[in-house]
Amino acid sequence: MGRRKRRHLPESLKREAVERVRTSGLPICRVAEELDVHETVLRRWMARCAEPGTGPARRSVTQAQGxxxxxxxxxxxxxxxxxxxxxxxxxxxxxxxxxxxxxxx
The missing domain is CATH 1.20.5 (Single alpha-helices involved in coiled-coils or other helix-helix interfaces)
Structure with a gap:
């Protein structure tokens, strides 16, 4: 099998993807599918865009009401x-x- 050619995506697209994950409430895997990138790549972008000293970027977990x-x-x-x-x-x-x-x- 041939290797896939590495794509270089603009920083603005990466920032928009990270913002979409944070604001939309969609799972990372769904946003990654929409952008045709691997989930791990999107997670890396999120870690890179995280504010220093806050730890890994994660979506807030909201508890469903009973x-x-x-x-x-x-x-x-x-x-x-x-x-x-x-x-x-x-x-x-x-x-x-x-x-x-x-x-x-």
């Missing part, structure tokens, strides 16, 4: 109905099997 009480109540009701529905479907299938089993004899 479900609302109404969502929890709806989910609880659905889970209580599921076994009843499964039992009803099983009974219908058993009756059908009995009906069709005796009809074929």
């Amino acid at each position: 479900p609302s009480p109404a969502d929890l109540a709806a989910e609880s009701a659905r889970l209580k109905r599921d076994p009843q529905r499964a039992q009803m479907e099983r009974d219908i299938l058993e009756n059908a099997a009995l009906i069709f089993g005796t009809a074929s004899r």
